[in-house]
């Protein structure tokens with residue numbers, strides 16, 4: 359109150375009881391504490407003081423399954439529980455975040471909608487806030503946002519590493535390259551801040567980098583998306599590789615064991631070759647980024663089917679255009695694509711994105727090949743390209759797994775030329791295939 363009390367009509371409260379008594383009925387409480395036990399503790403402290411028709415809004419990074427559980431439990435007591443994913447960091451908190459609201463439509467339209475529209479970021483006069491769907495849908499879309507954030511950040515980091523190692527660029531030169539990219543189709547908050555970080559990155563004397571390894575990240579919200587993807591068999595491969603890249607960075611013993619082993623060939627590039635390579639990296643980064651965002655929307659589609667949510671993907675892309683960490687110029691086009699085709703299966707089914715990915719084929723493959731030849735780790739780039747080739751393929755090698763599984767476990771296999779499930783006694787050539 360002493361420092362900020364003059365900035366708005368704040369009403370101080372010393373106890374939970376004072377706090378609740380200071381609120382107009384029906385009461386609305388918003389909490390933003392660490393996901394998990396802390397959130398449950400705050401709910402347990404305040405819920406007994408509330409009456410039917412009151413509302414608790416959780417604006418933290420909660421796991422959507424916890425939000426579904428809490429919403430069910432509090433609904434039984436007549437209390438609205440709303441899980442709202444809030445994205446935007448410190449800037450978002452002050453200038454307007456992107457808000458992904460779950461919970462009942464009634465709770466949203468009564469008061470939350472107008473309030474969140476007011477405090478959220480705005481793009482072209484439109485609020486970056488919307489009702490995503492019931493129960494945990496808002497928090498689910500937020501963890502998908504965070505997982506796409508992981509992929510976007512990892513792809514940018516791999517592009518930086520390739521420019522550093524293969525292009526031999528200094529941090530200041532790379533800052534300029536990212537600033538240039540930010541004027542084009544890669545325009546986004548993460549590209550913009552990367553240029554700023556590179557321009558001010560302290561480079562210790564005689565060292566090639568500033569950053570110590572990313573510490574093992576056992577709390578990160580992006581991993582919840584990967585865990586859910588495994589349950590739903592949603593192949594978010596680029597997002598998963600970005601999440602595992604953080605884990606690999608935090609493995610000092612393994613890295614010490616691998617470090618002496620041979621790697622690729624570091625052939626210096628001339629300035630003109632480095633500039634050409636830089637253009638190829640821009641293409642590869644953009645193509646991989648399209649794949650990562652496409653995987654995020656596929657994840658949302660798969661979850662909506664599994665949990666019975668009816669999610670408007672154009673609205674999701676629309677509120678991600680501003681306020682949030684993954685805000686990017688191309689989200690306008692993603693929104694337009696979903697508006698034009700609400701049942702769009704993939705961004706690559708939209709002609710504009712298909713043309714861009716087609717134009718990027720040669721440079722994209724050249725960059726992934728360069729990384730492999732030089733031994734530069736590029737797991738997210740490689741995963742994005744392999745995901746693309748996997749979904750394009752007429753036949754996939756995974757079909758052979760049926761033979762292996764049938765050999766060791768009699769799990770049967772399917773054929774392309776006949777209906778039914780078959781089993782072969784592989785160790786007994788004299789025994790014929792059987793149609794089981």
Ligand code: 6PG
Pocket residue numbers: 419444445446447504507577578579580682683
């Ligand atoms: C946002 C951010 C934020 C995130 C932190 C740390 O959208 O404002 O994604 O919500 O929680 O940046 O994220 P992790 O700890 O999950 O990496």
